[in-house]
Amino acid sequence: MNPPPHLASPNGGLPSSVLWAQLILKDRLRPGDVAVDATMGNGHDTLFLTECVTPGGHVFAFDVQEAALIETRKRVPDEMTTLIHAGHEAMRAHLPAELHGKTSAVMFNLGYLPGTDKTLITRTETTMIAVREALELLKPAGVLTVVVYPGHEGGADEGRSMAEWAATLDSRRFEVQHLRPVNRAASPPELWVVWKRG
Ligand SMILES: C[S@@+](CC[C@H](N)C(=O)[O-])C[C@H]1O[C@@H](n2cnc3c(N)ncnc32)[C@H](O)[C@@H]1O
DSSP states (O other), X not given: OOOOOSSOOTTSSOOOHHHHHXXXXXXXXXXXXXXXXXXXXXXXXXXHHHHHHTTTOEEEEEESOHHHHHHHHHHSOGGGEEEEESOGGGHHHHSOGGGTTTEEEEEEEOSOOTTXXXXXXXXXXXXXXXXXXXXXXXXXXXXXXXXXXXXXXXXHHHHHHHHHHHHHSOTTTEEEEEEOOOSOSSOOOEEEEEEEOO
């Protein structure tokens, strides 16, 4: 019997946007790297990033909900993570100055925290401030990933703004990809990936 494919969703199908983001980051992050989880939520992505940069690395994670910090703290080791109760639009101010331009990855998973108040969603205005700040934090060859949910309230607007912004990025400094399922009736999650040229 053939071994199952590595780059697949649990049902054997193509990777979801969330899984593509993880696959790309896992391939590029190294022990000792610094990464940012811009939308901590229940901490699954914070844990994922921590595992990618262990040993010796560090993950800074942001959320506006205290519940997210409480949930995430249960999953991730103290010494490798700084959990910040603040909006990602202030990420540059919260990261030590010596890490500006030295961060290997910034990961966004937009929308709301499953199982909680759906009104506490990411907002286009602050999201777009944050993705701009994220590019300033990245080191050469660093990667930004943004999963957008066009089917959620406000998600289509975030998707449009991401597309407009991505189109303005100088191709001599950044490479941008947009991955999305194209033959589904609903509006499935989409992934934006920005690679800062090394
Ligand atoms: C889809 S969830 C993230 C899922 C999470 N990465 C995980 O692994 O569980 C989106 C999160 O973004 C948070 N959020 C909303 N606005 C934010 C902001 N301005 N800055 C940081 N986080 C924000 C929400 O509170 C929510 O927890």
